[in-house]
Amino acid sequence: MTRPFRRHVLYLPGFDPIPPRRYRELYRREGAEQARISGHRIKLSGARQGPNFGWTVDAEIEGRPVAATFEVLQWTDIVQASMGRGILGTYGLMVRTFWIYMASGAVPRLMRLRRGPVLAAFYPFAVLLAQLLAAVLAAWLVAWALPLGWFALPPALAAFWGVLVLGRRLDGRLFAYYLMHDYAFTAVQKGAYPPALEDRLAAFRRRLSDLLDDDLDEVLVIGHSSGAYLAVSLLADLLRERPARARPALSLMTLGHVVPMAAFLPDADRLRDDLGYLSRASGIFWLDVTAPGDACCFALCDPVAVCGMGDDRQKWPLVVSAAYTQTLSPERLARLRNRWFKLHFQYLCAFDRPGDYDYFAITAGPLPLAERFAGRKPSPGLITRPVGARP
Known part of the structure; x- marks a missing residue:
């Protein structure tokens, strides 16, 4: 045999x-x-x-x-531990990751290789920013519909936070938070291994x-x-x-x-x-x-x-x-x-x-x-x- x-x-x-x-x-x-x-x-x-x-x-x-x-x-x-940040923490990571890739000059060099993966990398930034803008718009609409002066602030803030929470719950379909943590895992160490x-x-x-x-x-x-x-x-x-x-x-x-x-x-x-x-x-x-x-x-x-x-x-x-x-x-x-x-x-x-x-x-x-x-x-x-x- x-x-x-x-x-x-x-x-x-x-x-x-x-x-x-x-x-x-x-x-x-x-x-x-x-x-x-x-x-x-x-x-x-x-x-x-x-x-x-x-x-x-x-x-x-x-x-x-x-x-x-x-x-x-x-x-x-290790991946799960790095994804433990909440909504505000993720937005903080987004700003930090964007700054590191841009300030280091990595983005223009990456674009000289293949634009596809670089544009794909911008996807979570675009989705998270869109969710943030939608949250701001929801808060403004609530404040406009309730002309109560400062008393309109709590419902406006609730609307703002509600939109962000909804975006987080939809991430099983959108993958914006997942991808943001993926890029941030590498970026926050500037390419070094933790x-x-x-x-x-x-x-x-x-x-x-x-x-x-x-x-x-x-x-x-x-x-x-x-x-x-x-x-x-x-x-x-x-x-x-x-x-x-x-x-x-x-x-x-x-x-x-x-x-x-x-x-x-x-x-x-x-x-x-x-x-x-x-x-x-x-x-x-x-x-x-x-x-x-x-x-x-x-x-x-x-x-x-x-x-x-x-x-x-x-x-x-x-x-x-x-x-x-x-x-x-x-x-x-x-x-x-x-x-x-x-x-x-x-x-x-x-x-x-x-x-x-x-x-x-x-x-x-x-x-x-x-x-x-x-x-x-x-x-x-x-x-x-x-x-x-x-x-």
């Missing part, structure tokens, strides 16, 4: 306050759909408990058996180091969105501590990265150094996947080069496009139109016209990442100009 290919996947989510079980259910649902389309056999079982929630997958893809274990590297509690996150990265590094001593064929680290740059720092820390060995293969896949949003800030020296170090590292394979159809990422921007950390020794990452216009049917693209979050998470989902990027073949298939993408050239349209270089 053929020994299954053994892989351990460490998935590092972005700024996400929702418990990690959602990622198992997403994998279950989308994996079944990809299996139907591509002829894979994918079976999920069990739920790994402990500090990092996970699950196991038994699969047969491309004619070979695979046994994969998934772990979600959790920092949900101590709680540094401690968590150290715990992740210990877990990754332990896995490299197991009887595995590949350890695959996946970072999505802001989790992409955390994954870069995680691997850079590990490789500084211990060099990679031939087995198990150590691979990194970054999906839908927003690296410049952090690395262009003035105190992001740690991240910039990690990018430069990892780009020259031996013993790993680093694949970066983005899509121009994802307005929330810096599509086809080499995260090392655009931050000014590339040089003639740079080997990584291999930057490829998920090419939504080719890998998704027109009907599916039509259903996803203007659904920013869905498009930003499409990397973790099924493609009805899959190309060489197939999340389920990569995570539950029988080939290490380096072998699967051997000889692959970067996608056309690659952006490497170092607009985020330090002066």
